[in-house]
Amino acid sequence: MSSKTKIIVLHMKEIIYTVIFAALTILLILLLIFMFRPDNKEARQEPRYIPGVYTSDVTLNNTALEVEVTVDDSHINSIRFSNLDESVAAMYPLVQPAIEDIAEQIYDSQSLENIQYSSDSPYTSQLILQAVKDALEKARTS
DSSP states (O other): OOOOOOOOOOHHHHHHHHHHHHHHHHHHHHHHHHSSSSSOOOHHOOOBBBSSEEEEHHHEEEEEEEEEEEOSSEEEEEEEEEOOOOOOOOOOOHHHHHHHHHHHHHHHHHSSOOOOSSSHHHHHHHHHHHHHHHHHHHOOOO
């Protein structure tokens, strides 16, 4: 009787190394899949605004200023005064810095929540923010 039995000797150390290497390889592949998959947050996000330029009025004493807000589908792109001339800027020197400060905060967060008012002109900042809210209400999709 001729038996062809083969005996394979495996060292436990080699088995452990193979299992660890296989686990690390699977972990690396999963990590690469999650890191480099396409991110479609922009594609899934519904439009919040109708693209365009929207205006709202702010009245300081007898002077009417127009706040102009430019939006696209989901972002606030620009906030500025459209009719601020030199005489109004001279009469109200804190108006331009106030709108620039508010606009910067809105650009960063793309939200009107948690806006910090300037300590120099909190009431003017509130008026400007209310005008921006009014303009954005015009831009909202139904």
